[in-house]
Amino acid sequence: MSSVGKRLTPVALAVAVTALVAVPARTGWADAFSDACVAAGAGMFEAKDCTCMGGKVASDDDRANLMAFFQANIEATKSGGKPDENDPKLQKGFALLNDYLGKCM
Secondary structure, three states: OOHHHHHHHHHHHHHHHHHHHHHHHHHHHHHHHHHHHHHHHOOOOOHHHHHHHHHHOOOHHHHHHHHHHHHHHHHHHHHOOOOOOOOHHHHHHHHHHHHHHHHHO
């Protein structure tokens, strides 16, 4: 085996381990996002739409804003009311929802 082959083996192993660890973590993140999205939509969003949006959200801030928006909608639905539309965080979440949903349609 050449010296180059010996040097790449630990690097290749590190890449493989990182991929094995990162993929399930990201999948869990996407599943929680999709579950919250479907629940918040109360029948308006299909799972495939929520999965698509979850895959397109690139920033942690956008994901956090959307999750807060979904949670507010879930809680409002349970109580029979609706979220405070004047809340700046919810307004941001709604704008993000429209943007990402538009990319999936």
